[in-house]
Amino acid sequence: MKLRKTLFMKLSRNQIQTVSKFSNLEEKNVNSLLKKNVYASESDWIRFIKIGLLGLGAAFTLSGIVFFFAYNWNDMHKFFKLALNMSIIIAGVSAILFVKFNLTVNKIILTGISILIGVFLAVFGQIYQTGANSFDFFLGWAIFIVIWVLISDFPPLWLIFIILLNTTFITYTQQYGTDWEFEMILNVLFLINVIILTLLIFLHSKTILKNLPEWFSKTIAIFSISAITLSLIIGVSDNYSHTVLISIGLALFLYVPGMYYGIKKRNLFYLAIIPFSIILVIASLLLRITDEAVADMYLIVSLFTIGSITLLIRQIISLRKKWKVINNNEKIIHTN
Amino acid sequence: MEENQDIKNLITEISITEGDGFNYQEEIIKKDLLLNEDQPGLLIKVISILGGFWACITFFGFLMLAGLYESENGMIIIGAIFYIAVIIGNRYIKNIVLDTASVSTYLVAIGLIGFALIQREVELNYVFIIMILLAVITVIVTESKVLNFIAILIFSGHIQALIIYNEANNLLHVYNIVYVGFTTFVLMNEAKIISFSKKMNELYSPLRIGLLFSLVGGFVFLGVKGIFDTEIAYVWVTSGVIVLLVLYFVYKVIISLKINNSKTRLALLISSALILLPSIFAPAICGAVLIILLTYHQKYKTGLGLGIISLIYFIIQFYYDLELKLIEKSIILFLSGVLFIVAYVFIKRILLKGDHSDIKS
Numbered sequence: 001m002k003l004r005k006t007l008f009m010k011l012s013r014n015q016i017q018t019v020s021k022f023s024n025l026e027e028k029n030v031n032s033l034l035k036k037n038v039y040a041s042e043s044d045w046i047r048f049i050k051i052g053l054l055g056l057g058a059a060f061t062l063s064g065i066v067f068f069f070a071y072n073w074n075d076m077h078k079f080f081k082l083a084l085n086m087s088i089i090i091a092g093v094s095a096i097l098f099v100k101f102n103l104t105v106n107k108i109i110l111t112g113i114s115i116l117i118g119v120f121l122a123v124f125g126q127i128y129q130t131g132a133n134s135f136d137f138f139l140g141w142a143i144f145i146v147i148w149v150l151i152s153d154f155p156p157l158w159l160i161f162i163i164l165l166n167t168t169f170i171t172y173t174q175q176y177g178t179d180w181e182f183e184m185i186l187n188v189l190f191l192i193n194v195i196i197l198t199l200l201i202f203l204h205s206k207t208i209l210k211n212l213p214e215w216f217s218k219t220i221a222i223f224s225i226s227a228i229t230l231s232l233i234i235g236v237s238d239n240y241s242h243t244v245l246i247s248i249g250l251a252l253f254l255y256v257p258g259m260y261y262g263i264k265k266r267n268l269f270y271l272a273i274i275p276f277s278i279i280l281v282i283a284s285l286l287l288r289i290t291d292e293a294v295a296d297m298y299l300i301v302s303l304f305t306i307g308s309i310t311l312l313i314r315q316i317i318s319l320r321k322k323w324k325v326i327n328n329n330e331k332i333i334h335t336n
Numbered sequence: 337m338e339e340n341q342d343i344k345n346l347i348t349e350i351s352i353t354e355g356d357g358f359n360y361q362e363e364i365i366k367k368d369l370l371l372n373e374d375q376p377g378l379l380i381k382v383i384s385i386l387g388g389f390w391a392c393i394t395f396f397g398f399l400m401l402a403g404l405y406e407s408e409n410g411m412i413i414i415g416a417i418f419y420i421a422v423i424i425g426n427r428y429i430k431n432i433v434l435d436t437a438s439v440s441t442y443l444v445a446i447g448l449i450g451f452a453l454i455q456r457e458v459e460l461n462y463v464f465i466i467m468i469l470l471a472v473i474t475v476i477v478t479e480s481k482v483l484n485f486i487a488i489l490i491f492s493g494h495i496q497a498l499i500i501y502n503e504a505n506n507l508l509h510v511y512n513i514v515y516v517g518f519t520t521f522v523l524m525n526e527a528k529i530i531s532f533s534k535k536m537n538e539l540y541s542p543l544r545i546g547l548l549f550s551l552v553g554g555f556v557f558l559g560v561k562g563i564f565d566t567e568i569a570y571v572w573v574t575s576g577v578i579v580l581l582v583l584y585f586v587y588k589v590i591i592s593l594k595i596n597n598s599k600t601r602l603a604l605l606i607s608s609a610l611i612l613l614p615s616i617f618a619p620a621i622c623g624a625v626l627i628i629l630l631t632y633h634q635k636y637k638t639g640l641g642l643g644i645i646s647l648i649y650f651i652i653q654f655y656y657d658l659e660l661k662l663i664e665k666s667i668i669l670f671l672s673g674v675l676f677i678v679a680y681v682f683i684k685r686i687l688l689k690g691d692h693s694d695i696k697s
Binding site: 054 | 379380383384386387388390391392394395397398401402433434437526527528530531532534537538540541589592593595632633634635661662663665666667668669670671672673674675676677679680683684
């Protein structure tokens with residue numbers, strides 16, 4: 001039997017396992033297949049040793065330094081603490097401006113110093129005992145870093161900033177004791193995040209904003225939908241109040257365009273989580289309809305859940321197949 | 337379809353390298369591989385898990401409210417029925433949601449049986465033994481990877497429970513030594529196990545991840561100081577065994593990578609031993625290092641992630657429990673860090689200029 005070229009297609013572990021299961025490959029053959037295709041090679045091991053030693057070295061040295069500061073914290077003069085913090089920030093800014101690091105490193109440094117600004121404010125608050133006024137702290141932090149966030153073009157930093165905005169709002173409601181119910185707070189959170197998300201998507205579609213990674217928009221979408229879903233579930237389960245009507249209104253107002261967006265952009269994600277949220281709300285509604293915990297209703301809910309989710313998943317899978325074909329056809333048209 | 341062509345190519349490639357006598361069941365291989373390629377996305381998996389879980393909870397809520405709570409015998413019977421239904425029925429279920437619901441059902445069935453037995457004030461040791469038996473039966477009967485994984489965890493967990501309940505804490509070391517040995521064997525002999533039989537082939541994945549989790553679980557009990565007191569001497573024994581296994585592993589890798597220079601071999605073995613020496617008091621740390629080495633060798637990402645996370649956790653735990661002043665800890669940490677960095681620079685120098693006769697390009 002003539003020997004052809006050796007394998008140029010790398011097998012996956014899964015494939016090797018399947019072939020082994022349904023054939024009479026012997027142990028040593030499987031072993032050599034695995035070694036050639038899957039297992040770590042010598043260069044892999046060298047990289048392992050290098051990264052391992054460097055990583056451990058950096059981590060231990062850094063923790064040693066941190067521990068040292070922790071030990072001496074109480075004895076340090078207050079100016080020293082603030083000066084230390086500020087000098088790291090200044091060092092970061094100088095590094096970005098004057099050292100020719102590549103773009104990603106600069107963005108990471110920018111994120112680091114944005115966080116350090118928060119640390120600075122915290123230390124300040126601790127030294128001067130400004131009281132447990134967290135709203136001012138978060139608001140100040142957000143305001144101070146907003147310019148950096150806008151110019152950064154770095155989604156992880158945007159995410160941190162959005163979390164900061166949400167926290168600022170939450171502390172506002174706690175500090176300035178509005179009589180908003182919990183659901184209303186959730187509704188506003190939903191609204192804020194959806195507005196941000198829609199704005200970003202819009203800017204992205206007009207190519208004003210060049211970089212909008214999937215994970216980022218999905219994370220915000222999940223958070224927003226969780227907020228409104230929770231709000232609806234609570235609203236439906238408690239005594240009916242005006243708030244739940246507002247929640248339902250908000251949800252309808254935004255779910256419909258959401259679904260439409262999903263269909264238009266062939267993005268399965270929104271088409272999956274919005275119906276999922278609706279299923280959860282209906283399930284809670286069913287449980288609420290009977291005043292006490294009635295056994296039969298649990299059975300109905302159980303069957304309803306299985307049925308509706310199966311339906312949802314089937315739809316998603318078939319849409320996926322259909323769109324895969326359409327996407328492939330489009331690719332062919334574009335390349336011709 | 338392009339996928340079919342890929343698979344055909346794959347099989348042709350393997351046949352050519354294997355030569356004549358390579359017997360295979362083409363159709364089944366094609367079907368199985370196609371099935372795996374078509375995996376639903378993460379999104380669908382998450383939704384079906386949450387949905388299945390919710391459906392299962394509400395179903396058992398229904399049973400409880402319908403009066404099951406009153407009757408322990410009823411709970412045992414229902415639990416047993418669902419247990420049997422799940423482990424046998426799992427082969428025939430095609431619905432994605434029911435598939436994930438079967439996992440929740442399995443857990444609730446086991447929970448019901450356990451709960452009912454405890455309510456009837458059966459001696460706890462017997463309850464543990466029954467759980468262990470149920471886990472073993474599950475592994476023997478069912479093909480489902482998830483159920484096997486859970487069964488292995490139940491098995492290991494209840495063995496540890498037996499040891500702790502009977503206050504034979506030193507046996508925890510025996511547990512760890514046995515598990516470490518067995519895990520090393522499993523991770524170093526993948527080919528042997530998956531070519532042994534169809535059942536073993538299917539069992540390998542859940543066995544691997546189940547053992548790793550059980551091992552880490554065992555270490556947690558040893559690693560967290562003060563949970564369970566054991567003799568110090570036995571701690572050394574466990575660490576010693578782990579270090580020996582690490583050296584054995586390094587030796588095997590050296591052979592398989594065909595590193596022939598005996599000086600290099602010796603250097604690698606000695607440096608491995610030296611790196612582990614400081615953690616001789618903490619078998620958990622040595623164990624985590626072993627896990628990282630074994631899983632990296634296999635390029636098994638999930639296991640590697642688990643190993644790294646447990647290493648970080650155990651190191652943090654160790655330093656936290658260390659009864660020294662903060663300043664002393666900071667000095668130790670800093671010096672260790674410097675040592676590692678020095679080692680890194682040193683190795684980089686050796687690799688850059690050193691003797692390349694044994695390094696394949």
